[in-house]
Amino acid sequence: MALTLNNNTKDRPLCCTMSSCCSTKDGCSANGQGNGDKIHDEVKEYYGKKVKTQKDLETKACLMMPSKIPSHVKQALSAVHPEVAARYYGCGLVVPECLEGAHVLDLGSGTGHDCFALAKLVGEKGHVTGIDMTDEQLDVAREYVDYHRDKFGYSKPNTDFVKGYIEKLGEAGLEDSTFDIIVSNCVVNLSPDKAAVLREGYRVLKPGGELYFSDIYADRDVPEHIRKDKVMWGECLAGALWWEDLVTLAKEVGFCTPRLVSAGLVNLDDNKPMKDLVGDIKFVSVTYRLFKLPQNTSKEPAQVVYNGSVTGHETNLKFDALHTFQEGDVVEVDAELSAILQESRFADDFTVRPASKKSKADPKLCCSGAKGVPTNPFEGPLDKESSSCGPKGCC
Ligand SMILES: C[S@@+](CC[C@H](N)C(=O)[O-])C[C@H]1O[C@@H](n2cnc3c(N)ncnc32)[C@H](O)[C@@H]1O
Structure with a gap:
């Protein structure tokens, strides 16, 4: 390389x-x-x-x-x-x-x-x-x-x-x-x-x-x-x-x-x-x-609601250091996280709907998300x- x-x-x-x-x-x-x-x-x-x-x-x-x-x-x-x-x-x-x-x-x-x-x-x-x-x-x-x-x-x-x-x-x-x-x-x-x-x-x-x-x-x-x-x-x-x-x-x-x-x-x-x-x-x-x-997954910011269906994580699901989804809460997520939740084995555990107009217009949500991707x-x-x-x- x-x-x-x-x-x-x-x-x-x-x-x-x-x-x-x-x-x-x-x-x-x-x-x-x-x-x-x-x-x-x-x-x-x-x-x-x-x-x-x-x-x-x-x-x-x-x-x-x-x-x-x-x-x-x-x-x-x-x-x-x-x-x-x-x-x-x-x-x-x-x-x-x-x-x-x-x-x-x-x-x-x-x-x-x-x-x-x-x-x-x-x-x-x-x-x-x-x-x-x-x-x-x-x-x-x-x-x-x-x-x-x-x-x-x-x-x-x-x-x-x-x-x-x-x-x-x-x-x-x-x-x-x-x-x-x-x-x-x-x-x-x-x-x-x-x-x-x-x-x-x-x-x-x-x-x-x-x-x-x-x-x-x-x-x-x-x-x-x-x-x-x-x-x-x-x-x-x-x-x-x-x-x-x-x-x-x-x-x-x-x-x-x-x-x-x-x-x-x-x-x-x-x-x-x-x-x-x-x-x-x-x-x-x-x-x-x-x-x-x-391949070619389309990525759009979205609103997601965790439905509490993951064994052992019924009240909340800690997905990464910045994202813990409470059961039933509506959460705006960035384009990449929205794609991950829809295309992975978590697809049935979330209801996904289009992001609000305000967040669609937010360039942060389009690319890295309001909270960002925790990496450091x-x-x-x-x-x-x-x-x-x-x-x-x-x-
Ligand atoms: C630190 S131990 C961890 C073992 C196990 N994951 C655990 O948590 O107990 C590292 C293991 O990785 C294996 N390993 C290291 N480099 C490897 C490689 N390039 N390919 C296959 N196995 C490897 C070693 O043989 C050893 O069993």
Whole structure:
């Protein structure tokens, strides 16, 4: 990708934020992969050999959760087998709303913590596929498929685990337009080629589908001396994108503007050497939702009314950091959000009517909306914290 961006500090090729390619003297390699194979091998070693349970992690970057979790989600999380829960290395809650019957893909599913919780929430008619490149992680996940089928009382398992790279979903046999939702928890930062991950995710999502994922971001480009540090990479910090690059990349690939759901600062107080190494760089764990709209969707601002039909969110639906829809309230939304609500799995949960004349004439509503699209995780209240995840669950 020959894209050049204005950084907060300097002009630089975007691929340099996505890989260790800047360790080459001339900047980017042609395909932005840099030494991608080496990174894959080192990450496999980290999550296959070094880290066996949460206790082996050097920081809490991969152990974060929002402070408020809906009770039906807490229940699903607490049903996950303790052996699997002890190997949860996520940085957020990747449980979007409106899951019944959905086909979900989890990128970098590890030992299956999120897959099994989602398996409960999608129900017997839904299905969850996890993909991971590390055999040791997949082995544990597969060992507990039948346990969770029994626990949820399903006649056959509704989870499966596939070996493969998240940058090459096609090689793993995942076809175009097959998933309603993709989730991922603390994995994209580990990839040497974030653009390929987003492109592949976009390809396998159905039109109207959603990528809902938690990951670590930095408030600037992470410098080379940190990117080269294997432990910092394994701990999900060295490969973190500058958050603005995620926004640019997502739009390049074709997604709508990423919508911030929640964010929390990563606290490195427990690890002084790492804290000293990063200096004043701030890292944040963020959950974003990115929608894939059908081709040629027309976008007009609208008035929408939430009808209270999403399980567990009957009185209100928090859609992103700026939009919480109260059941029955009439809300003016911008053109993009109106298209998302009409073209996604939320279509039946909203009544949509034309925007008022006043708001139609409002250029803000036409493009970004009165409230705007929340994207900056360093702005506004931060609401994730280090979780108390462990063998007993995540709540
Ligand atoms: C930090 S762990 C998170 C695991 C899981 N999402 C969870 O929350 O417990 C990262 C996982 O992503 C996998 N992974 C990292 N990079 C990957 C890639 N490029 N392709 C496939 N899997 C990858 C690792 O093998 C590991 O299991």
